Amino acid sequence: MNDGRPLLIYDGKCSFCGIWVRYFQRCTGPAIDYVSSQEVGPQYPEISPEEFKRSIYFIRSDHTHAKGARAAFELMAQMPGKAWLLWSYRNIPGFIAASEAAYRFIAGHRSFFFWLTRFFWGKEIYPAAYRQTRSVILKGLAIVYLIAFLSLIPQLSGLIGAHGILPTGEYLDTIRTQTGLERYWLLPTLAWMNSSDMFLQALCWTGCGLAIALFMDIASLTSLFGMFVLYLSIVSIGQDFLSFQWDILLLEAGFAGMLLAHRALLPRNARSPGVIGIWVIRFLVFRLMLESGLVKLLSGDPSWRSLTAMSFHYETQPLPTPLGWYAHQLPASFHKFSNGGVFAVEIFAPFLFLMPRRLRIVGAWITIVFQSLIAATGNYTFFNLLTIILCVSLFDDRHLQIFIPATFRPASAPELPAKNYPALLAGALLILIGFLKLAAMTGALNGVIAPFSALMEPAETLHVVNNYGLFAVMTTSRPEIIVEGSEDGKVWQAYEFKYKAGDVHQPPHWVAPYQPRLDWQMWFAALGGYRQTPWFHLFMQRLLEGSPDVLSLLAKNPFPDKPPRFLRATGYEYKFTTMEERRITGDWWTRTYMGLYFPEVRLK
Numbered sequence: 001m002n003d004g005r006p007l008l009i010y011d012g013k014c015s016f017c018g019i020w021v022r023y024f025q026r027c028t029g030p031a032i033d034y035v036s037s038q039e040v041g042p043q044y045p046e047i048s049p050e051e052f053k054r055s056i057y058f059i060r061s062d063h064t065h066a067k068g069a070r071a072a073f074e075l076m077a078q079m080p081g082k083a084w085l086l087w088s089y090r091n092i093p094g095f096i097a098a099s100e101a102a103y104r105f106i107a108g109h110r111s112f113f114f115w116l117t118r119f120f121w122g123k124e125i126y127p128a129a130y131r132q133t134r135s136v137i138l139k140g141l142a143i144v145y146l147i148a149f150l151s152l153i154p155q156l157s158g159l160i161g162a163h164g165i166l167p168t169g170e171y172l173d174t175i176r177t178q179t180g181l182e183r184y185w186l187l188p189t190l191a192w193m194n195s196s197d198m199f200l201q202a203l204c205w206t207g208c209g210l211a212i213a214l215f216m217d218i219a220s221l222t223s224l225f226g227m228f229v230l231y232l233s234i235v236s237i238g239q240d241f242l243s244f245q246w247d248i249l250l251l252e253a254g255f256a257g258m259l260l261a262h263r264a265l266l267p268r269n270a271r272s273p274g275v276i277g278i279w280v281i282r283f284l285v286f287r288l289m290l291e292s293g294l295v296k297l298l299s300g301d302p303s304w305r306s307l308t309a310m311s312f313h314y315e316t317q318p319l320p321t322p323l324g325w326y327a328h329q330l331p332a333s334f335h336k337f338s339n340g341g342v343f344a345v346e347i348f349a350p351f352l353f354l355m356p357r358r359l360r361i362v363g364a365w366i367t368i369v370f371q372s373l374i375a376a377t378g379n380y381t382f383f384n385l386l387t388i389i390l391c392v393s394l395f396d397d398r399h400l401q402i403f404i405p406a407t408f409r410p411a412s413a414p415e416l417p418a419k420n421y422p423a424l425l426a427g428a429l430l431i432l433i434g435f436l437k438l439a440a441m442t443g444a445l446n447g448v449i450a451p452f453s454a455l456m457e458p459a460e461t462l463h464v465v466n467n468y469g470l471f472a473v474m475t476t477s478r479p480e481i482i483v484e485g486s487e488d489g490k491v492w493q494a495y496e497f498k499y500k501a502g503d504v505h506q507p508p509h510w511v512a513p514y515q516p517r518l519d520w521q522m523w524f525a526a527l528g529g530y531r532q533t534p535w536f537h538l539f540m541q542r543l544l545e546g547s548p549d550v551l552s553l554l555a556k557n558p559f560p561d562k563p564p565r566f567l568r569a570t571g572y573e574y575k576f577t578t579m580e581e582r583r584i585t586g587d588w589w590t591r592t593y594m595g596l597y598f599p600e601v602r603l604k
Contacts, residue, residue: 004061005030005031005032005033005061006031006032006033006058006059006060006061006074006078007032007033007034007035007040007058007059008021008024008032008033008034008035008056008057008058008059008071008075009035009036009037009040009041009044009052009056009057009058009059010034010035010036010037010056011036011037011038011052011053011056012036012037012038012039013036013038014053014110015110015111015114016110016111016113016114016117017056017110019114019117019118019123019124019125020117020125021034022124022125023124023125023126023127024075024076024079026126026127027079027127028075028078028079031078032075032078037049037052037053037057044057044059047065051067054107055067055068055071055103055107056068056071056072056075057071058070058071058072058074058075060074068100068103068104069089069096069099069100069102069103070089070096070100072103073085073086073089073099074086081274081275119358120355120356120357120358120359121356121357121358122357122358126398128275128357128396129396129397129398130275130278130396130397131397132397132400132401132404133278133392133393133395133396133397133400134260134273134277134278135217136389136392136400136404137257137260137281137389137390137392137393138214138217138220138224138257138260138261139214139215140385140386140388140389140392141214141224141253141254141257141389142211142212142214142215142223143211143215143385143389144250144253144382144385144386144389144513145207145210145211145214145227145231145250145254146208146211146212146215147382147385147513147514148207148231148247148250148382149204149205149207149208149211149227149230149231150204150208151381151513151514151515152204152234153201153204153205154552155241155516155517155518155553156197156200156201156204156234157197157200157201157549157552158518158547158549158550158551158552158553159238159241159517159518159553160200160237160238160239160241161197161200161549162196162197163542163547163548163549163550164542164547164549164550165241165518165535165538165539165542165550166239166240166241166535166538168191168195168200168237169195169196171237171239172187172191172192172195172237175187185461186461187236187237188232188233188236188461188462189232189233189234189236189237190203190229190230190233191203191233191236191237195237197549200234203230203233203234204230204234206226206230207226207227207230207231210223210226210227210230211223211227214227217266218265218266219265220261220262221258221261221262221263223261224254224257224258224261225258227254228251228254228255228258231247231250231251231254232251232462232463235247235248235251235463239535240521240535241517241518241521242517244381244515244520245383245466245468245469245470246380246381246382246383246386246515248463248466249288249383249386249387249466249468250382250386251462251463251464251466252284252463252464252465252466253281253284253386253389253390255430255462255464256277256280256281256284256430256464257277257281258277259273259276259277259280259423259426259427260273260277260278260281261273261277273420273423274420274423274424276420276423276424276426276427276428277423277427278393279427279431280427280430280431281390281393282353282354282393282394283430283431283434283435284390284434285350285353285367285387285390285391285393285394286350286351286353286354287434287437287438287468288387288390288468289345289346289349289350289353289367290346290347290350290351290438291438291441291467291468291469292346292468292469292470293342293343293345293346293347293350294347294441294442294469295441295469295472296309296342296343296346296469296471296472297343297347298441298442298472299472299473301472301473301474303474303476304339304474307335307336307339307340308332308335308336308339309339309342309471309474310335310336310338310339310342311332311335311336312474312475312476312477313471313474314327314328314377314378314576315328315478315575315576316474316475316476316477316478317377317378317475318378318379318500318519318520318523318524319378319379319499319500319508319509319511319516319519319520319523320377320378320379320508321376321377321378321379321508321509321510322507322508322510323376323377324377324378324508325507325508325576325588327377328576329576329578329579345366345367345370349363349366349367349370350363350367351363352364352366353394357396360394361394361395361399363394364391364392364394364395367387367388367391368388368391371384371387371388371391372384372388375512379499379509379510379511379512379515380512381512381513381514381515382512382513382515384512385513429455430459430464430465432452432455433452433455433456433459433465434465436449436452436455436456437456437459437465437466437467438467440456441467475527477573478501478573478574478575479526479527479571479572479573479574479594480500480501480502480522480526480571480572480573480574480591481522481525481526481569481570481571481597481598482494482502482569482570482571482572483495483540483543483567483568483569484567484568484569484570485543485558485559485563485564485566485567486564486565486566486567486568487559487564487565487566488565488566489565489566489600492568493558493559493564494558495543495554495556495557495558496554496555496556497516497518497519497522497554497555498516498519498553498554498555499511499516499519500516500519500522500523501574501589504574504587504588504589504590504591505586505587505588506588507588508588516553518539518553521535526571526597529597530569530597530598536569536598540567540569540598540601541603543563543564543567544563544564544567544601544602544603545563545603546559546562546563565602565603566600566601566602567600567601567602568596568598568599568600568601569596569597569598570593570594570595570596570597571593571594571595571596571597572591572592572593572594573591573592573594574589574590574591575589575590575591575592576588576589576590577589577590
């Protein structure tokens with residue numbers, strides 16, 4: 001012993017012992033001495049050399065000792081956040097027998113477990129540090145929030161403003177007449193105070209300011225909370241135009257991000273918020289990917305099950321990119337292979353997220369490459385970027401240092417651990433609710449889940465835990481709506497949208513991470529009839545009224561001086577041209593007339 005400090009004695013000839021002892025030395029520092037039994041064994045004649053080979057020994061300051069699993073737990077109790085293991089050993093029935101049996105099994109197969117350790121963690125094991133990981137995630141969330149708020153600013157008035165398609169004031173008035181005070185919980189939004197266009201714009205501009213503050217690491221927790229409240233306020237009143245999965249994903253990610261943020265105004269000397277936030281985000285991206293794969297199987301969609309879905313996807317997705325056209329031209333065998341790849345990445349790869357370090361990092365990079373390929377062939381707003389940012393939680397600082405220049409790394413000062421029990425409780429609760437929602441989605445544990453509905457309902461209302469799953473059923477054709485106006489009911493001129501398919505000569509656009517929300521909803525509207533799309537009636541009415549806010553959402557208004565007397569919408573089926581067709585005509589699309597989508601109308 002040295003200066004009365006505890007001592008760990010281990011077999012110095014055991015490679016497995018050596019790799020883990022070096023890890024514990026990095027964790028405990030000078031608080032504990034480590035020495036091989038070959039060096040100090042003669043000082044402990046009561047312990048035979050054979051016993052030293054079978055077990056580690058933890059020599060306490062009072063010269064008493066523990067061995068085996070108890071010695072390991074007493075050692076780990078000296079590490080921050082690990083004391084619960086020793087408590088479990090002492091207090092949970094059966095824990096001693098199970099842990100000692102496991103210790104004996106591992107000790108008896110040390111060569112195998114040495115190579116297993118090398119496979120999972122590498123040649124050396126280092127204590128996981130997440131200072132840089134947290135910083136990258138929080139800055140990433142700041143960027144995504146900034147994109148989300150900025151992209152809404154030019155669209156809100158036309159979508160949900162006083163003269164927009166679905167006016168917020170009218171929507172809130174309807175809710176107000178049908179409910180009592182519970183409306184504030186059922187529809188959590190600051191717009192109850194003021195629903196004017198100016199106020200809605202102010203919400204977005206304030207959100208932009210908070211996003212910049214978060215990026216600069218100023219009042220991180222306050223900034224995240226403020227952006228969550230502001231974005232929830234807009235999503236709650238956005239109706240059809242803010243009903244997308246990336247909107248609720250941003251809310252859930254932003255809420256989980258609060259568990260990563262420090263409570264100080266500035267990061268200097270701020271205490272570490274702990275690792276619970278990292279695990280909450282890991283479980284979020286696990287559920288996001290796994291649920292996205294499971295819905296494709298659970299839906300029973302024949303195109304997914306026959307591995308033909310990707311033959312349609314690039315052509316029929318809402319807003320393809322130019323690369324989407326090229327991807328569509330690839331042979332059917334490639335589409336079948338990529339269809340199987342989708343299932344592999346979405347159903348099997350997520351389980352790597354829950355594995356030890358090396359496999360977790362592999363799973364993260366598989367998902368990042370997958371999201372990058374999706375972003376290259378389709379415009380999915382900030383969804384792919386946000387998913388990639390969530391994947392950063394699967395890394396640690398040591399891995400991130402490979403990619404982050406030293407200039408941009410956070411200060412390397414040691415973090416001061418904080419016992420933040422409310423954060424631990426909140427994180428555990430979020431993980432539990434997420435697990436229950438995943439189980440409910442698969443139909444498992446239905447009888448067990450029912451008593452937890454009181455937990456799940458508030459989480460759904462506030463969008464802090466959600467279910468996910470894009471393209472559960474693959475669309476196999478691409479109907480498009482062309483809106484036309486006329487002065488005499490004979491000569492019709494088409495309105496042009498900014499980004500959706502229209503003119504067959506125009507290539508698909510690059511638009512992400514911006515989301516043209518009207519263009520997106522036009523894709524959904526085309527999949528059904530106008531009677532199932534109430535907002536479309538109001539859209540046509542606003543065009544007949546010549547609403548400047550709504551017209552600003554379009555690329556071309558063929559009636560710039562005054563609105564047309566007549567309006568209608570026709571339906572076409574669009575297909576990508578083939579290589580040969582494009583070489584001859586230069587067109588990106590072909591289209592076939594399907595008939596009227598919306599009958600001819602005029603203002604009374």
